[in-house]
Amino acid sequence: MTAEDDVEELPSWVRPPPEGFVSEDLDRLPGLPNHSELIDGSLVFFAPQTAIHSLAVHLFWAGLHRWVPKGLQVSSRMTIILDEDQRPEPDAAVIRLAGEDDPDRTFYWGKDVVLAVEVVSRDTRSRDRKRKPLLYAEAGIPHFWRAETETGRLVVHVHELDPATGAYILTGVHQDRLKLTVPFDLDIDLTDLR
Structure with a gap:
């Protein structure tokens, strides 16, 4: 050969x-x-995830699922079509329901995403901190959370889309507890990584 x-x-x-x-x-x-x-x-392919990354993704999915209002749903590990050459897969997302849901779908449309969540890993640092926030903002996704785990604790950077600039602005950095009123009322214990 x-x-x-x-x-x-x-x-x-x-x-x-x-x-x-x-x-x-x-x-x-x-x-x-x-x-x-x-x-x-x-x-772009995923490297094996660490235990803390897996626990953080589960915490967000469960926490969001507990608080998500009617008309929205929580998604994890589904790609989002933003345009022809952009189809990222956020660690978690909140999606606006649009009519009947297709159980065989493999993606959601960016226009239906209310919140995208990325849990930063060693191999995704640059994408999660720089590139993906730009892509999500350009697609008009109103809320973006970036979760950092480098210290062994979960720290969440909450961003909202500024309609005047089309860019995200940082609205808070949360440790221990994530209590917000937008995109909906929620209260998540960030220390509950189990």
């Missing part, structure tokens, strides 16, 4: 098209790893 033979056995998505991938490709490409994202037309 030669090096050329090895290359031919690789899946087609290993070699991106010159114009980059598009959001529909995540549903069409065979053998694509689970939880793949599309950022700027490039495929």
